[in-house]
Structure formats: structure tokens, C-alpha cells
Ligand SMILES: *[C@@H]1O[C@H](CO)[C@@H](O)[C@H](O)[C@H]1NC(C)=O
């Protein structure tokens with residue numbers, strides 16, 4: 001009795017989830033940790049507009065980087081020069097999009113309170129349309145300058161250690177994913193309607209993929225997830241009752257899962273017990289609300305489901321064991 005109570009007590013009060021991850025200082029493999037700034041950084045090398053860069057950083061759980069101090073700017077410039085010396089510019093999280101001439105960071109700090117080192121005679125709002133700020137590596141390293149927001153350049157995302165939270169069951173930094181023991185996977189149902197391509201990208205940004213349905217059990221679980229998830233109102237026109245999932249025939253090779261394998265399901269896994277041919281009117285894969293598969297036009301906007309395979313679901317248990325060791329001398333009495 002005593003040990004059960006103690007165990008519960010330990011689990012509830014002594015497993016400081018986020019702090020424990022914070023002491024491990026790990027966010028994602030593709031982010032580098034800088035001890036002196038207690039933050040993680042990632043240079044994205046596929047150029048994007050400023051808005052899209054900002055959006056992608058948020059999807060990954062961070063913000064579009066701007067240096068807070070000269071020291072941070074210089075440390076990053078050195079790292080940038082060592083790792084990506086051919087990248088001449090990056091967007092930073094500074095703009096005057098909301099009020100001309102009032103430059104603020106994406107987290108609403110005035111530029112005068114952060115790194116504020118401009119190329120001479122800038123910002124100049126050149127040709128009346130430069131509202132977004134980028135930083136130079138060459139020809140004046142560290143200078144800020146304003147540019148057209150729709151230009152596509154590289155960008156850097158930042159995640160502070162303080163803001164890091166950890167989903168232990170799913171072993172990832174995204175708390176909205178929930179673990180399903182029967183399938184051994186974590187899932188998130190997104191209720192912002194997107195087309196199939198955008199949905200595919202969105203899952204990737206969260207280190208996941210569109211959910212793959214391999215069998216009845218998974219279909220049943222996802223149908224249940226679809227039914228039990230609250231559906232917010234949306235102004236976007238979208239198809240209700242269907243959910244994008246991870247299969248397609250976009251390469252005209254027959255139905256394939258997003259993992260690259262042939263879709264291997266019975267005919268009766270499909271809506272109406274009929275396997276569609278995946279022609280140009282419906283080359284993307286979705287799930288009907290009852291768990292049956294259905295082909296959709298890739299442009300169709302609807303809700304969608306991402307899955308994350310759990311590499312080491314034992315993480316939580318092993319931590320409990322570590323904590324309990326001193327109390328139970330290695331034995332684990334339930
Ligand atoms: C980048 O590295 C090169 C070679 O090490 C060096 O000459 C140059 O000054 C560096 N530039 C910056 C901006 O740090």
C-alpha cells in the first residue's frame with residue numbers, strides 16, 4: 001500500500017517533464033544548441049518568402065530568428081561562415097509590415113532593444129516596398145537591410161531552451177500528439193483544412209508523416225479519433241467528413257503509401273468496397289470519417305492526420321525506474 005502511494009506520488013510530483021528534457025538540451029536533430037544563448041538554431045536552406053519562413057519556424061515550434069544581442073549575432077555569423085559559407089543572406093524575424101517605418105521583431109520587441117546594426121543608409125524602403133529584414137554574411141558581415149518580403153532567401157529558426165516542452169510518450173517536442181498503444185504510434189488530427197500537398201508538408205515539419213492505414217485496427221482507431229476530435233468552425237471552404245492520410249498515386253505507379261511501399265489493403269478497406277484507379281481526378285489519399293479509404297483530388301482542402309512512429313517508447317518507464325531505484329533498491333514492487 002505504502003509503495004503504491006509513494007509510486008503515484010513520485011509519478012505525479014517528481015517527474016518534471018519539461019525540466020528534465022531541458023537538462024538534456026535536445027530539441028531536434030536538425031537544430032544546433034548554443035549553450036551561451038540557451039537556444040537551438042537551424043538554418044533552412046530551401047529559400048522562402050519572409051512570411052513562409054516565419055510560418056515554417058512556427059510549425060517547427062520556434063520563431064524566425066533575430067539576434068537579441070551583438071554577441072548572439074556574432075556567434076551565429078561565425079557558425080554560419082563555418083557551416084554554410086555560400087549562403088549570402090538570411091531572413092531575420094524583423095519587419096515593419098504592421099506600420100511603415102516601425103521595425104519590430106516577430107515577438108514584438110522594438111528593433112532598438114535588440115541587435116540593431118544596419119547597412120549604412122538603410123532601412124530605405126527601396127522602391128516603396130521593402131518591409132522585411134535580412135542579414136548579410138559577406139560584403140559587410142552582420143549588416144541588417146530591408147528587402148521585399150516576397151523575395152525567397154534562406155532563413156534561420158530559433159527555439160529557446162526555456163520554451164522547450166517534451167512529449168515523453170511520443171518522444172518528440174510536440175505535445176498535441178497522442179500515443180496509441182495498440183498501434184504503437186502517435187497521432188495528431190489537424191483541424192486546419194489544407195490540400196493534400198500542404199498537409200503532407202505540415203506533417204513533415206512536425207517530424208511526422210501523413211498517417212498510414214495498414215489494417216482494420218488502425219482504420220478503426222483513426223475513425224474514432226476523427227469522431228472524438230472537436231471540429232472548430234472554419235471560414236475556409238473545405239470537404240467535411242474526409243481526412244487526408246498517407247497514400248497517393250501521384251507518380252502513376254499505383255497506390256503507394258507515403259513511406260514508399262505499395263498500399264496493401266483489401267478491397268473492402270475502401271469506401272464502397274471499390275478500389276479507384278487513381279486517375280488525374282483523384283490521385284491523393286484520404287479517409288472517410290468511418291475509416292474507409294477514398295481517393296480525392298489533391299487540391300481538396302480538408303482536415304488531416306499525421307502520425308509519428310515512436311522509436312523508444314520505453315523512455316518514460318526507464319526514467320521512472322531510475323527515479324525509483326534508490327527507494328526500492330532495484331526491485332520494482334507493484
Ligand atoms: C569566414 O571565414 C573565412 C575563412 O576562414 C574568413 O576569411 C572570413 O573573414 C570569415 N568571414 C566572416 C564574416 O566571419
Ligand SMILES: *[C@@H]1O[C@H](CO)[C@@H](O)[C@H](O)[C@H]1NC(C)=O
Pocket residue numbers: 195196197198298299300
Ligand atoms: C496546395 O495549396 C498550395 C498553396 O495554396 C498551392 O501552392 C498548391 O499548388 C496546392 N497543391 C495542390 C496539389 O493543389
